[in-house]
Amino acid sequence: METNDKLRILTASAKFDAACTSSGSERRSFKGGIGSAVSAGCCHAFSSDGRCISLLKVLYTNYCVNDCKYCLCRRSNDIERASFEPRELADLFMNFYRRNYVEGLFLSSGIIRDPDYTAERLLEVLKILREEYFFCGYIHVKAIPGSSPELIKALGLLADRMSVNIELPSESSLRLLAPQKSKEKVTRPMGQIRDGIIQRKNELKLFKSAPRFVPAGQSTQMIIGATPDSDYQIIRLSQALYRTYGLKRVFYSAYVPVGSHPALPKDIKPPLLREHRLYQADWLMRYYGFTADEILSEENDHLDPLLDPKAFWALNHLEQFPVEINSAPYEMLLRVPGIGVSCARRIVSARRAGRLNFDDLKKLRVQLKNSVYFITCNGKYLFPAFKMNHSFIYGGLTAASSMMPAVTEHRQLTMNDDFDALQPTTEERLKCLTGQF
Amino acid sequence: MSDGTILDELSTVYVYDGSYDGLFTAIFDAVYSRREPADIVSQERLQLMLATRFVEVETDPSKAARVKKAAREKLGSQAMSRVYRAYLSSGSNREIFIYHYLMMGFRLGKKAGNFLTDPYVFNVFSLSQNVSRETDKMMGFMRFSIMEGGVQYCRFSPENNILPLTLSHFISRFPGIPMVIHDTGRRLLGVYDGKDRYIVSAEGFVPPKKSSDEECFEGLWKLFYDTIGIKERKNLKLMKQLMPARYFRHVWEF
Numbered sequence: 001m002e003t004n005d006k007l008r009i010l011t012a013s014a015k016f017d018a019a020c021t022s023s024g025s026e027r028r029s030f031k032g033g034i035g036s037a038v039s040a041g042c043c044h045a046f047s048s049d050g051r052c053i054s055l056l057k058v059l060y061t062n063y064c065v066n067d068c069k070y071c072l073c074r075r076s077n078d079i080e081r082a083s084f085e086p087r088e089l090a091d092l093f094m095n096f097y098r099r100n101y102v103e104g105l106f107l108s109s110g111i112i113r114d115p116d117y118t119a120e121r122l123l124e125v126l127k128i129l130r131e132e133y134f135f136c137g138y139i140h141v142k143a144i145p146g147s148s149p150e151l152i153k154a155l156g157l158l159a160d161r162m163s164v165n166i167e168l169p170s171e172s173s174l175r176l177l178a179p180q181k182s183k184e185k186v187t188r189p190m191g192q193i194r195d196g197i198i199q200r201k202n203e204l205k206l207f208k209s210a211p212r213f214v215p216a217g218q219s220t221q222m223i224i225g226a227t228p229d230s231d232y233q234i235i236r237l238s239q240a241l242y243r244t245y246g247l248k249r250v251f252y253s254a255y256v257p258v259g260s261h262p263a264l265p266k267d268i269k270p271p272l273l274r275e276h277r278l279y280q281a282d283w284l285m286r287y288y289g290f291t292a293d294e295i296l297s298e299e300n301d302h303l304d305p306l307l308d309p310k311a312f313w314a315l316n317h318l319e320q321f322p323v324e325i326n327s328a329p330y331e332m333l334l335r336v337p338g339i340g341v342s343c344a345r346r347i348v349s350a351r352r353a354g355r356l357n358f359d360d361l362k363k364l365r366v367q368l369k370n371s372v373y374f375i376t377c378n379g380k381y382l383f384p385a386f387k388m389n390h391s392f393i394y395g396g397l398t399a400a401s402s403m404m405p406a407v408t409e410h411r412q413l414t415m416n417d418d419f420d421a422l423q424p425t426t427e428e429r430l431k432c433l434t435g436q437f
Numbered sequence: 438m439s440d441g442t443i444l445d446e447l448s449t450v451y452v453y454d455g456s457y458d459g460l461f462t463a464i465f466d467a468v469y470s471r472r473e474p475a476d477i478v479s480q481e482r483l484q485l486m487l488a489t490r491f492v493e494v495e496t497d498p499s500k501a502a503r504v505k506k507a508a509r510e511k512l513g514s515q516a517m518s519r520v521y522r523a524y525l526s527s528g529s530n531r532e533i534f535i536y537h538y539l540m541m542g543f544r545l546g547k548k549a550g551n552f553l554t555d556p557y558v559f560n561v562f563s564l565s566q567n568v569s570r571e572t573d574k575m576m577g578f579m580r581f582s583i584m585e586g587g588v589q590y591c592r593f594s595p596e597n598n599i600l601p602l603t604l605s606h607f608i609s610r611f612p613g614i615p616m617v618i619h620d621t622g623r624r625l626l627g628v629y630d631g632k633d634r635y636i637v638s639a640e641g642f643v644p645p646k647k648s649s650d651e652e653c654f655e656g657l658w659k660l661f662y663d664t665i666g667i668k669e670r671k672n673l674k675l676m677k678q679l680m681p682a683r684y685f686r687h688v689w690e691f
Contacts, residue, residue, distance in 0.1 A: 003657070004656075004657065004660065007657060007660055007661060007664075008660055008664055011660075011661055011664040011665055012664050014665075015664070015665050015666070015667055016667065028609065029609060029610060029611075029612050030612070031612055031613065032612075032613070033612070034610075034611055034612075034614070035610060035611075036609055036610045040573070042573065042576055042577045043574075043577045043679075044577040044578065045577070045578070045662060045680065045688065045690055046675075046676045046679045046680045047662065047665050047666035047667075047676065048663075048666035048668075048671055048672075048673060048676060049666045049667045049668075049670040049671055049672050049675075049676070050670075050672040050673075050674075050675030050676045050678075050679060051666075051667075051670075052679070053662070053665060054577075056661070057665065092657070095650075095654050096654070096657075096658060096661075098581065098583065098589070098611070098614075099580060099581045099582065099583070099589075099654060099658070100577075100579055100580055100581050100591070100607075101580065101658045101661075103577070137610075254670070256667060256669045256670070257669075269669070270667075270669055270670055272670065346553060349550070349551050349553065350551060350552070350553040350554055352548075352551045353548065353551035353552045353553075353554070354552075354554070356554070360554040363553070363554045363556075363559060364553055364554065364559075
């Protein structure tokens with residue numbers, strides 16, 4: 001088979017994996033080596049669905065012994081199948097990399113023969129790249145569930161990021177749709193990678209040249225909308241993963257109907273808005289100090305389609321507002337709808353130089369459209385008529401255009417500007433805007 | 438330095454040669470002549486104005502180095518990289534913003550960076566940020582071809598003068614591999630011969646021929662690009678918003 005056809009088939013099979021970030025790892029090239037990685041990540045193109053293309057995202061093979069009902073590559077599905085040869089894939093990748101088409105490699109695979117055999121093939125690709133080409137750029141590789149710990153360790157020593165996909169947010173869904181998988185099969189490699197990362201951190205304290213192990217951390221993915229799991233269950237699970245396994249990212253992928261099982265929804269549009277809201281909630285947990293139980297609850301277990309989760313929270317906690325811009329702690333500024341991480345930092349920095357009023361906020365390009373209901377400057381609202389009134393604010397937040405033309409006139413549309421290298425990274429922020437991640 | 442004539446009443450505009458050292462020499466001259474500049478402009482942007490005294494600045498690296506050293510000590514290296522990026526921007530008035538930002542820095546030290554509500558500080562910050570943002574984007578959107586003889590060649594036409602920044606990035610990414618980056622708008626070449634780097638004029642430059650493999654890899658990349666998009670999620674509006682049409686000219690996938 002021609003490389004051409006292999007690339008087409010194995011890209012088509014990989015495209016539903018949402019993770020395509022190159023962030024979190026800093027690598028420098030050395031003489032004779034090639035490649036580098038910047039921790040902010042880098043997008044090289046945007047595909048027709050508006051998602052960022054950062055990595056060469058392919059499967060090593062789309063033959064698979066498993067029969068997961070939601071997956072395009074399930075054994076029982078009648079599709080074109082192909083496999084790369086390790087050297088063929090490594091050469092193709094290096095040719096893409098030298099032309100600056102991509103920032104790194106994302107290598108996943110169906111399970112061919114058995115998990116260990118598959119993991120060995122992936123390891124071979126990584127070895128060619130790191131030890132023959134001396135490639136110093138970004139590599140994301142899948143930990144194959146069920147493969148031996150030695151192989152996972154060997155992969156982790158060569159890769160920047162590893163991931164094990166949970167795919168379905170609850171064990172009952174997993175049992176129904178992915179009979180060959182189990183929670184244990186997913187969490188075991190996750191635990192191993194976490195322990196490896198911790199071990200490396202401890203070794204670093206003792207000696208400087210401790211070998212790198214998964215320096216960009218691990219991530220996972222969940223499919224949204226294939227099973228009846230609620231948003232509350234999903235973000236609770238994400239929170240648990242961040243806390244217990246120290247994951248860097250959880251990706252959410254709106255389900256595109258490719259499955260066959262009677263329990264799977266058919267003819268649905270991918271739930272993109274739901275995916276977007278979940279990412280917003282995820283951001284709140286990672287960068288804004290929110291917990292899952294602040295965002296949703298047992299009774300109210302789905303994210304609001306009209307309001308973003310932060311605005312929703314603020315509306316239900318009006319007793320904590322208004323927030324005085326000149327004195328509120330940074331953590332509280334972050335909780336104001338319309339004020340993000342970079343914006344809050346700018347306010348904190350600027351108010352060291354003097355008291356701020358609303359004109360100053362406009363100069364700092366603070367977006368007032370949503371935040372104006374929740375903030376005061378020197379004890380005053382922008383408009384004295386503003387009352388801490390639920391329905392009034394709800395109307396303002398959900399109105400298609402701002403209720404205050406006088407304010408928005410001055411507003412710049414480029415709000416995602418920060419003055420220092422801040423978290424979240426540029427790449428992530430771009431994705432935040434696209435609802436893609 | 439007053440010469441007691443009517444010229445004292447006129448505003449002073451310093452004219453420099455466009456180089457970074459030139460700009461710092463102009464700042465040096467402005468400070469030591471105690472003649473507050475109404476503007477600092479590069480020769481190519483010079484427009485004659487009435488009632489203005491023009492002072493031609495002769496670039497002097499030692500004067501520039503003195504200002505740079507003092508500024509680095511007073512404002513810190515982060516502020517200096519901000520100033521450099523603002524200098525690379527295409528914003529008009531960038532020199533005078535830089536001048537006032539530095540003067541403020543000499544007075545206040547590192548604290549000057551907090552005065553974001555000050556128009557000069559704010560403008561230096563946002564120009565530098567604009568340059569950083571374009572650089573970050575370009576690092577992804579630039580495409581190299583491998584030419585006959587093995588040189589990597591890339592053409593682009595950025596809004597700001599980000600050639601030095603992108604050249605550094607690609608040299609550290611591909612150490613030892615000769616490359617040429619061609620800014621077609623400013624007619625500049627960033628050249629790296631595997632050891633040293635230069636920025637030279639592209640006047641009369643004819644790029645070498647692409648090597649025979651190029652077409653094959655451009656085709657493979659386009660194939661990858663077309664395949665990776667999920668058609669059920671198609672959203673061209675979003676795609677164009679993230680990758681504005683002005684970037685299309687130098688990439689292969691469209």
